[in-house]
Amino acid sequence: MKENKYNDQLFFDKYSKMARSEKGLEGAGEWHEFKKILPDFKEKQVLDLGCGYGWHCLYAVRQGAAHVLGTDISDKMLNVAKTKNADEKIEYRCIAMEDLDFPDASFDIVLSSLAFHYVEDFNTLMKRISSWLKKGGYLVFSVEHPVFTAYGSQDWYYDKEGNILHFPVDNYYYEGQRKAIFLDEEVIKYHRTLTTYINALLENGFTIKHLVEPEPPQEMMDIPSMKDEMRRPMMLLISAQKS
């Protein structure tokens, strides 16, 4: 099932008020780690899957990319991208990433920020991305951590007074759909084990170059709730090279 939650006006409006929406990359808690594992963009052909507002597309262009194709299932998100992050070297296309098709070796770099957990069939996607990449090309993505997606609700476990006790993990090996609460809205996401993420890469000709579970950045520690993010891993960042 390909849900287009970001086209839901209420969800879209709430998302637009997040720090990562208003401030762009610098407002994203994982950006300080994600940018460290990005490859050299100079003269590169880049594909950004689930590009949203297009922040990473513009970043790639500013780092010297020859051309960036940003794709997203939500035209509402792309309309913002075309306003906020337009550039003559960026093309935005409204399409679900599962429906994309390209000739072999079309890209040097494939990016994806926090979008793969909306995709049901990860292995097929990796197989296809591997074919779209040139030999030696890079896939760099962030995804919600399996610890974060396993239980489903993505919420802490609290005591009666509402204090956080810990983060619950359950049903870890039962992969598939979860109904998560994000911005007080129900959003469909897909839980996968770490094993599935890594093996889909290894089996499709990738070498793992970096794997990072980003800690909250020191300068955001004064944001309420950010310190709690030291207690659980929420995201997984991976850089892999097609060998």
Place this chain on the structure above:
Amino acid sequence: MKENKYNDQLFFDKYSKMARSEKGLEGAGEWHEFKKILPDFKEKQVLDLGCGYGWHCLYAVRQGAAHVLGTDISDKMLNVAKTKNADEKIEYRCIAMEDLDFPDASFDIVLSSLAFHYVEDFNTLMKRISSWLKKGGYLVFSVEHPVFTAYGSQDWYYDKEGNILHFPVDNYYYEGQRKAIFLDEEVIKYHRTLTTYINALLENGFTIKHLVEPEPPQEMMDIPSMKDEMRRPMMLLISAQKS
């Protein structure tokens, strides 16, 4: 701190009654996955770190290894190894793995089963193992999963009636010592993030070949509590090649 818990008579006696102690490899829930990621042992020089009863040492010899050095901090464990799993091609040595030293390129394969979570400084150990391995050699190990070690107690979270609610994760990014309860005894283990495990390998010249969070084997599903192991990842198996 190098704890020698397996030399504690009470703990040693309890451990000796576990299925993995009585039945050997076939009694270990992760063996069906671990053996799949082992390299070819023929004519190889093998080192087994924290070899315990020596089951993996004997397996390596039976698979054709030229010589196996099995090391363990506990002489009690090694006394059993010398009785149960002796072979002219196996040498057992009583020493903490942190105190070992070998010339560069001494081994083709380094193994370790469920012992690295007793080691405080993982990065230094990986650096040293990398130097002991020949180019192209393999390090294959199992370790308790970061999800399993994070909270500390390694127990489920229960309701008032004693039913399992979920598995708790907390203090994930705070690495270091944990006092776990294992066989009703307090045992010191070290929690590390997945990031630390993977980066220590990548930064010391290893390529990740396999990463598996083993599910309980189908034929053990009738053992009480084994089905619950579908709810949390307890172990992490990694095969890495020195490049």
